[in-house]
Amino acid sequence: MFNPTQADVRRFFCAVHAKTLQQQPMEAIESLASQWIAEHPEYHAELNDVDAALARIGEPGTERDSPFLHLSMHLSISEQCSIDQPPGIRQAVELLTARRDDLHAAHHEVMECLGTMLWESQRAGRPPDGQAYIDQVRRRATQD
Structure with a gap:
């Protein structure tokens, strides 16, 4: 079972966003993540800077309204439904x-x-x- 860290999750979503912007090929899970990212343009600025996203891990209040948590939940629900x-x-x-x-x-x-x-x-x-x-x-x- 895959158990990603907060850093892994942030890197994943930032990388997917970058691939989308560069129109690069994606794995199936990345394509699904890209669709949810597209639904949330308010997160795009934060997804543009992986270093800043990683630096904010552990800051007070950052997980409560985290785009990474929110997008992870969309992805989890999509996966739950698929299986x-x-x-x-x-x-x-x-x-x-x-x-x-x-x-x-x-x-x-x-x-x-x-x-x-x-x-x-x-x-x-x-x-x-x-x-x-x-x-x-x-x-x-x-x-x-």
């Missing part, structure tokens, strides 16, 4: 996307559910509850 893990997440995200008529907006709502699941898991000292996560996404798909 339907936890089982049922693909359908739940599809239902929410149809309800919102916007994949990007749906992802932002799913991020809140994912964050809640991870926070509750850490707080309780137990594994993440995939079913509770899916149930929360499904509830959002039925709300106005």
